Amino acid sequence: MPDVEQVIAEVYREAGSRLAAYGYVLTGSRHGAEELVQAAVVKTFVKRRRLHDARSAEGYIRATMRTLHVDAIRRDRIWARLVPRVAPRTHAEHAGDVEDHDEISRALAALPPRVRTAVALRFYDDLTVADIAHVMRLSDGTVKKYLQEGRERLAPLLGVSVTEPERLPVVERRQR
Amino acid sequence: MSDFHDALHRAAQPHGEAVGKDLTADAVVASSVRSVSEGRRRRAAMQAVASVAAVGAVVAGAWLVLPLGAGDQEPAGADPVHAGPFRYEVGDDPDAVPVEEPALLLRGEDAVMCGDELSLEPGVSVHSDEAFGRGLSLAAELKTLGDIMEGTPPATPQPLFSDMPDGPTDGWDPASPQWEVVASGALRTHTVSTLLLDGSTVVGLQESLSGSGQEEGIAHYGGGSGIPAEGQCGDVETREDLVELWDRGPGDPFTSVLVAQFWGGDAAGSTLLATIVIDPNEPANTDQEPTAVFDQPAPAELEAPDGAMHQSFIVPRPIAGCAPLAELREGGTPTVDMEGPPVEVPGAMGDLSGELWGAEPVLTVPAGDEPWFVERDAWLVADIVSAGIEDPHLDWTSLSSAQAWALALGGEDPLRDPECVYALPIPEVFGAVFLVVDGVAPEVEANWGDATVLPEEMQTWIYLGQAE
Numbered sequence: 001m002p003d004v005e006q007v008i009a010e011v012y013r014e015a016g017s018r019l020a021a022y023g024y025v026l027t028g029s030r031h032g033a034e035e036l037v038q039a040a041v042v043k044t045f046v047k048r049r050r051l052h053d054a055r056s057a058e059g060y061i062r063a064t065m066r067t068l069h070v071d072a073i074r075r076d077r078i079w080a081r082l083v084p085r086v087a088p089r090t091h092a093e094h095a096g097d098v099e100d101h102d103e104i105s106r107a108l109a110a111l112p113p114r115v116r117t118a119v120a121l122r123f124y125d126d127l128t129v130a131d132i133a134h135v136m137r138l139s140d141g142t143v144k145k146y147l148q149e150g151r152e153r154l155a156p157l158l159g160v161s162v163t164e165p166e167r168l169p170v171v172e173r174r175q176r
Numbered sequence: 177m178s179d180f181h182d183a184l185h186r187a188a189q190p191h192g193e194a195v196g197k198d199l200t201a202d203a204v205v206a207s208s209v210r211s212v213s214e215g216r217r218r219r220a221a222m223q224a225v226a227s228v229a230a231v232g233a234v235v236a237g238a239w240l241v242l243p244l245g246a247g248d249q250e251p252a253g254a255d256p257v258h259a260g261p262f263r264y265e266v267g268d269d270p271d272a273v274p275v276e277e278p279a280l281l282l283r284g285e286d287a288v289m290c291g292d293e294l295s296l297e298p299g300v301s302v303h304s305d306e307a308f309g310r311g312l313s314l315a316a317e318l319k320t321l322g323d324i325m326e327g328t329p330p331a332t333p334q335p336l337f338s339d340m341p342d343g344p345t346d347g348w349d350p351a352s353p354q355w356e357v358v359a360s361g362a363l364r365t366h367t368v369s370t371l372l373l374d375g376s377t378v379v380g381l382q383e384s385l386s387g388s389g390q391e392e393g394i395a396h397y398g399g400g401s402g403i404p405a406e407g408q409c410g411d412v413e414t415r416e417d418l419v420e421l422w423d424r425g426p427g428d429p430f431t432s433v434l435v436a437q438f439w440g441g442d443a444a445g446s447t448l449l450a451t452i453v454i455d456p457n458e459p460a461n462t463d464q465e466p467t468a469v470f471d472q473p474a475p476a477e478l479e480a481p482d483g484a485m486h487q488s489f490i491v492p493r494p495i496a497g498c499a500p501l502a503e504l505r506e507g508g509t510p511t512v513d514m515e516g517p518p519v520e521v522p523g524a525m526g527d528l529s530g531e532l533w534g535a536e537p538v539l540t541v542p543a544g545d546e547p548w549f550v551e552r553d554a555w556l557v558a559d560i561v562s563a564g565i566e567d568p569h570l571d572w573t574s575l576s577s578a579q580a581w582a583l584a585l586g587g588e589d590p591l592r593d594p595e596c597v598y599a600l601p602i603p604e605v606f607g608a609v610f611l612v613v614d615g616v617a618p619e620v621e622a623n624w625g626d627a628t629v630l631p632e633e634m635q636t637w638i639y640l641g642q643a644e
Contacts, residue, residue: 016199021192025184030195037199104187123181124188141498141593151180158183 004045007057011041014054019061025120026069028109040064066125070136073113104157111150118143119150256320257353257429259456261465264300265313266361266438266450273302278451282367282383282437290409292378294371296433298455306440307449311394312361314368314436314452315466318429321354321400337415344422353429355401355454357384358466359436362394364446368436370401372408372427380404380427396469403429430456473511478608478639481521488519489637490616498596501557501612502566510637516620519638521611522547523580528609528643537582538570538611549613549636550581553590558643559607565592567612611638 011019016037023033044060108116114136121132133143155161266273279296280288288294302308337343359366372380384401403426434454439446479487489510494500523541541550554570561567571587613636616624621631 012196012199017189017192017196019192020195020199021185021188024191024195025188030191033191033195034198037195105191119184123184139497139499139503141596142495142500142503145496145593154184155180158180158187160179160183 007053008041008045010054011057011061015058015061019058019065022062022120022124023065025108025124026065026117028105028111028113028116036065036069037061039068043068062125066121066135069117073117073136104154107154107157111153112146114138115146115150115153118146119154122147256351257318258320259318259430260454260460261315261317261462262454262458262460263313263315263462263464263466264298264452264454266300266302266307266310266452268309270305270308273300275302275305275307278303278437278448280435280451281448282369282435288369288371288378288381290378290381290407293376294373294378295376296371296435296453296455298433298453298458300450300452302450303448304440304450306447307438310362310438310440310449312363312438312450312452313359314434314454315358315360315462315464315469316401316434316454317356317466318456319354319356321352340419344418353403353426355384355403355434356398356466357401357434357436358396358398358469359438360394360396360469361438363438363449364441365439366397366436368399368401368434370403370432370434372404372406372432374406374431378409379406380408380432382408398467401434403427403432432456473513475508476510476512476515480641481639482518484520484522485518486521487639488516488617489514489639490516490620490634491612491637493614493633493635494591496591496593498593499566500591501555502561505557505559505567505608505610514637516636517617519549519617519636520547521638525640528641537573537584539583540575541581541583543580546581548617549615553587553614554583555589555591555612556585556605557610557612557637558605559609560605562604562606567591570611605643607642609640609643611640612636613638 019037019040020030020033023036024030027033027036040061044057044064111119117136118132121127121135122129127135129140129143129147132138133140136143138146278301280292280294282288355370357368359368367383369381369383371378380403382402382404384399405421405424406427407424408421434456436452438449438451440449441447476489481487491504491510491514494504497503521539522545523539524537525539526536538556541547551572554572555567556570557567568585569587569589569592570583570585573582573584575582615621616631616634616636620636624631
């Protein structure tokens with residue numbers, strides 16, 4: 001049976017850049033991505049010590065990253081509301097210390113955290129709008145709005161059309 | 177998948193590779209997990225906590241969902257403990273507190289060590305003029321961990337060593353004493369540690385919470401801080417050391433102190449701003465739990481209109497959706513911190529009843545007596561809407577013949593997502609009813625003291641009363 005440290009080394013070797021890229025899109029910064037991946041790896045392996053290979057671990061780590069990050073946003077919004085007179089207006093948890101790498105980095109960092117997260121969940125996790133709404137505890141309509149805003153702000157920098165049809169699954173509006 | 181999907185992946189890839197390279201070289205996480213799994217390096221387990229605490233600092237309290245912490249090594253069965261809550265803060269007045277040298281350092285080459293002799297007074301000591309006006313504070317309460325985590329699914333600590341089922345575990349122990357801690361402020365970095373003392377001598381120490389902040393705005397950093405065992409002074413390299421600490425159990429929390437230090441400055445050089453010391457033997461100096469800053473404020477207590485004067489609330493305008501205002505109300509808006517000055521609603525208001533208005537005007541305002549919100553976007557929000565759009569938009573109509581303005585259902589709703597299913601607004605409403613108007617009153621805007629949120633981004637919720 002492989003050693004935990006060996007499995008983690010394998011995770012970093014085989015999936016580290018993918019996890020970091022996912023963390024980068026979630027947080028809008030390399031620093032945030034690194035912290036998020038590390039925290040998720042610790043939490044995942046402390047909780048599930050029977051993960052024997054990088055392939056099986058990667059999914060758990062991604063799910064943990066998602067949970068940690070969405071929880072971060074929720075708590076951050078709470079405190080921002082509590083101290084609106086002192087909180088920085090564009091406070092954006094991990095993105096606050098974004099490195100000035102390129103135009104896309106700046107655009108990602110400048111996205112509101114919930115918009116950036118919705119984009120990451122849609123285009124990195126391939127979640128449906130309904131699933132994103134469930135994870136982020138938002139309405140489907142709000143998620144769609146966030147995705148549209150994310151596309152409008154990122155598409156020109158990514159060299160793709162804003163109006164390119166997005167092949168979203170048809171989702172019925174949930175009854176309140 | 178789409179071009180956008182592919183382009184985003186391509187854009188993120190180099191960043192992922194750059195970070196991934198660092199991850200490969202980073203031994204902290206791997207050794208941290210290994211220590212928890214195999215119990216060979218207790219110190220690395222602390223680093224695991226610190227690693228998560230670094231994100232915890234950013235997420236302001238993620239520890240509440242993580243079964244982490246210094247309680248790992250404590251055996252169950254300790255008596256419940258409690259002290260506090262305490263809250264100390266560095267104020268704004270430079271003349272109120274003298275600037276003095278620190279009695280200890282929690283970091284660096286001269287950081288405090290076991291065997292050091294210290295004389296620590298509870299409260300605030302300031303080490304730089306830059307400390308004032310940053311909202312630096314430390315709030316803490318000593319509890320049994322099981323009480324702190326009350327309501328969360330209980331973790332089941334697993335033995336670290338299969339041959340020692342009653343030995344050290346990989347999870348927190350609900351019976352262990354813990355400081356529940358929230359450090360706040362506009363700061364660059366901070367560290368919180370628990371020091372176990374024998375008289376004035378440090379006999380155990382444990383760094384529990386550290387992280388980076390943002391100097392441009394106050395943030396709150398939550399976490400837990402366990403009580404070190406006597407002799408727990410740094411690295412624990414061997415299984416034997418770990419087992420010995422476990423057998424010894426945590427130190428007496430009432431011979432410990434909680435210490436926080438705050439640094440400002442930039443990467444080129446940091447400045448130690450202030451130290452806050454909390455002694456559990458002192459009487460509580462606040463009745464507010466440390467984590468109260470993370471709680472959502474309570475829903476506002478609604479007051480019935482007094483003639484034309486109505487209670488009002490200043491609420492951030494939501495992003496468009498299918499029922500964004502109704503969702504806000506369902507989530508507890510307005511809250512106590514949102515109350516604004518009373519708003520006068522002149523003219524004839526329709527009666528509040530279960531069958532609300534329909535095509536009839538909500539409000540008719542005589543010309544010459546127009547309130548500030550005439551012609552602004554307006555909505556109706558009620559606790560319960562039986563059918564149709566849950567937060568219908570209202571439209572202003574100039575009644576030239578009667579020299580009046582009428583506000584009735586209709587108009588184009590800028591907060592309604594065009595993709596939402598359209599339903600005719602024929603609601604029956606019950607409970608609290610609000611007239612929501614875009615913007616704020618001129619007197620509110622004139623006295624707007626908040627540089628971080630603009631009045632143009634706000635709406636005014638006017639409480640109309642209860643519909644039955």
